[in-house]
Amino acid sequence: xxxxxxxxVELTKRYEDFTAVDSLNLTVKEGEIFGLLGPNGAGKTxxxxxxxGLSEPTSGTASVTGLSPTRQPLDVKxxxxxxxxxxxxxxxxxxRQNLEYTARLNRMARADYETRIxxxxxxxxxxxxxxxxxxxxxxxxxxxxxxxxxxxxxxxxLILDEPTIxxxxxxxxxxxxLIRTLREDSGVTVLLSSHLLHQVQSICDRVGIFVEGKxxxxxxxxxxxxxxxxxGATIEVAVDDWAxxxxxxxxxxxxxxxxxGEDHWVISAETDLRPxxxxxxxxxxxxxxxxxxxxxxxxVIYMNHFGRDGHNS
Amino acid sequence: MATTVSQAPLQxxxxxxxxxxxxxxxxxxxxxxxxxxxxxxxxxxxxAIAAVYSAAGGIREASAAIDSDFPGLFLKLFTIQPESSRxxxxxxxxxxxxxxxxIAFGFDAVNGERSQGTLPRLLSQPIHRDDVINGKFVAGLxxxxxxxxxxxxxxxxxxxxxxxxxxxxxxxxxIVGYVVVSIVYIGFWLxxxxxxxxxLRKASTSAxxxxxxxxxxxxxxxLFVGIVADIVSPxxxxxxxxxxxxxxxxxxxxxxxxxxxxxxxxxxxxLEPEQRTFDILGLISLQNPQSGAIRGPLSLEQSLSIVWPxxxxxxxxxxxxxxxxxxxxxxxxxxx
Numbered sequence: 001x002x003x004x005x006x007x008x009v010e011l012t013k014r015y016e017d018f019t020a021v022d023s024l025n026l027t028v029k030e031g032e033i034f035g036l037l038g039p040n041g042a043g044k045t046x047x048x049x050x051x052x053g054l055s056e057p058t059s060g061t062a063s064v065t066g067l068s069p070t071r072q073p074l075d076v077k078x079x080x081x082x083x084x085x086x087x088x089x090x091x092x093x094x095x096r097q098n099l100e101y102t103a104r105l106n107r108m109a110r111a112d113y114e115t116r117i118x119x120x121x122x123x124x125x126x127x128x129x130x131x132x133x134x135x136x137x138x139x140x141x142x143x144x145x146x147x148x149x150x151x152x153x154x155x156x157x158l159i160l161d162e163p164t165i166x167x168x169x170x171x172x173x174x175x176x177x178l179i180r181t182l183r184e185d186s187g188v189t190v191l192l193s194s195h196l197l198h199q200v201q202s203i204c205d206r207v208g209i210f211v212e213g214k215x216x217x218x219x220x221x222x223x224x225x226x227x228x229x230x231x232g233a234t235i236e237v238a239v240d241d242w243a244x245x246x247x248x249x250x251x252x253x254x255x256x257x258x259x260x261g262e263d264h265w266v267i268s269a270e271t272d273l274r275p276x277x278x279x280x281x282x283x284x285x286x287x288x289x290x291x292x293x294x295x296x297x298x299x300v301i302y303m304n305h306f307g308r309d310g311h312n313s
Numbered sequence: 314m315a316t317t318v319s320q321a322p323l324q325x326x327x328x329x330x331x332x333x334x335x336x337x338x339x340x341x342x343x344x345x346x347x348x349x350x351x352x353x354x355x356x357x358x359x360x361a362i363a364a365v366y367s368a369a370g371g372i373r374e375a376s377a378a379i380d381s382d383f384p385g386l387f388l389k390l391f392t393i394q395p396e397s398s399r400x401x402x403x404x405x406x407x408x409x410x411x412x413x414x415x416i417a418f419g420f421d422a423v424n425g426e427r428s429q430g431t432l433p434r435l436l437s438q439p440i441h442r443d444d445v446i447n448g449k450f451v452a453g454l455x456x457x458x459x460x461x462x463x464x465x466x467x468x469x470x471x472x473x474x475x476x477x478x479x480x481x482x483x484x485x486x487x488i489v490g491y492v493v494v495s496i497v498y499i500g501f502w503l504x505x506x507x508x509x510x511x512x513l514r515k516a517s518t519s520a521x522x523x524x525x526x527x528x529x530x531x532x533x534x535x536l537f538v539g540i541v542a543d544i545v546s547p548x549x550x551x552x553x554x555x556x557x558x559x560x561x562x563x564x565x566x567x568x569x570x571x572x573x574x575x576x577x578x579x580x581x582x583x584l585e586p587e588q589r590t591f592d593i594l595g596l597i598s599l600q601n602p603q604s605g606a607i608r609g610p611l612s613l614e615q616s617l618s619i620v621w622p623x624x625x626x627x628x629x630x631x632x633x634x635x636x637x638x639x640x641x642x643x644x645x646x647x648x649x
Contacts, residue, residue, distance in 0.1 A: 045648060052437050054647045074439045082437035088430020092343070104335045105438035149434065 022213035038210030081150030091135030140171035238290035332440030336448025371395025415502030504634035
């Protein structure tokens with residue numbers, strides 16, 4: 001693909017007292033599902049608003065399907081479907097009327113949008129509810145209607161801000177399936193943001209981890225773990241003589257830290273030091289009950305980066 | 314879930330102008346089927362009918378004494394309050410309830426979109442940001458215009474049937490002028506409440522703020538004008554005529570910042586050609602010796618030349634409010 005769906009160069013948004021997005025260089029390829037992950041307040045929504053031309057960058061440039069959101073906002077909004085965080089609809093209008101308004105705002109002719117809306121509503125599974133007032137919809141239904149709404153204009157890029165927030169597990173699975181199906185069927189590029197990595201990592205081709213306005217890591221989920229490991233290893237140990245084990249462990253070169261848990265210790269080391277640990281414990285006659293190298297799940301890395309913020313679901 | 318979706322043709326960019334029309338169309342439909350519209354139209358319709366019946370009755374009582382060619386008889390339908398009646402005349406009802414109408418269709422223009430969570434979705438469509446404000450303002454003005462024209466026609470219709478007098482051309486022009494001035498006046502309250510709807514995040518707060526502004530301007534305008542005028546142009550115990558005129562002049566100039574006084578002067582000049590309560594200065598400053606000497610009604614041209622400054626003032630106030638709304642909205646972050 002010649003033109004990336006999204007590309008930003010040193011994109012920065014500064015408010016009076018803080019920097020929301022700091023020199024962001026982001027590239028999303030045509031046709032991929034990209035997950036923008038980070039804790040609340042990391043600058044994800046600000047980034048999305050700049051991509052849509054709804055917020056002016058302080059410096060740097062963005063390009064969306066080759067168009068500039070600052071100079072060609074209308075052209076960008078014509079090809080980008082956006083489902084905002086906690087999407088809302090006119091409560092007194094039916095779901096269908098809400099979508100028809102969107103179609104008219106895109107200057108589509110009635111003949112073009114009528115069947116399209118019916119099809120889209122069927123695709124998101126709202127056929128039974130679409131002629132009821134949108135005020136009666138549950139959060140999950142609004143989210144699905146939001147996706148249909150964003151697709152009315154037949155976008156080349158779909159941006160979903162926190163699509164999984166406040167949705168029950170069943171609804172979550174439906175929405176993720178829907179996003180996956182959409183990409184397979186129409187080849188639309190998807191950018192989704194979330195602060196809950198484990199919910200969305202399964203459908204993302206690539207993710208970017210975004211903390212305090214900065215992209216700290218970017219790549220396919222698998223590679224990302226390696227990128228973030230920073231050469232360290234985490235080892236679980238359980239022994240029969242806890243009292244003496246501590247000194248023994250700290251004597252091994254390369255051990256950084258020991259977190260003493262209930263039934264095992266978690267050891268941070270520079271490399272995989274399992275052989276050295278076994279040897280040192282054996283020399284002192286301490287029995288080894290459990291020894292395991294922790295596979296760094298992305299969740300753990302994510303937690304390390306975000307601390308408690310990442311876990312407030 | 315796996316349904317094939319028909320592909321819509323991508324719209325060429327040149328067709329993307331005029332987004333305000335789509336917004337205005339939707340807003341107008343919303344207004345016309347809204348409960349608040351029904352409430353307001355019921356209140357105003359009923360009071361208009363009551364007012365015109367009362368006025369027509371008063372005119373019939375007096376008509377024996379008045380020559381039916383009396384100029385401006387038809388206009389009396391809009392302005393007269395017979396002594397036996399406690400129902401205020403139509404033009405006073407519009408002056409009283411009109412601002413409420415304007416406020417009702419503006420106070421939640423933008424913060425309503427915010428609280429429903431529809432604003433980001435709306436602004437991510439290929440329309441200019443000002444299309445939202447423009448469309449909403451046009452829709453509000455259209456509803457106001459529609460209601461005023463409707464009510465005026467009811468009053469005129471009832472009047473024609475009840476007193477059997479048809480309006481002359483100059484009376485028709487005066488009535489049209491009155492409707493236009495009223496639309497501008499109510500448009501001012503629409504613009505002011507829209508401004509509050511941008512600046513204040515809660516619809517209830519902006520409604521209260523707009524109503525408070527209306528009450529303050531209505532109740533305290535005269536008081537404020539009097540106090541300031543006495544400071545600027547004091548009137549001693551034994552005032553000379555010049556001092557009194559200076560004080561009156563200051564009062565008059567100050568009252569120009571209040572839409573109510575502008576509107577009141579404009580409607581009186583248009584609908585009551587024989588009324589000269591406010592033109593004491595006009596009388597003195599007018600070089601035409603006739604105008605002061607003859608107690609006859611003002612001609613259409615004279616009335617129009619008198620209302621011109623008031624109308625300009627009203628338009629200016631409305632434009633200032635609208636411009637404020639526009640600027641505030643354009644600078645505002647999409648996110649709450």
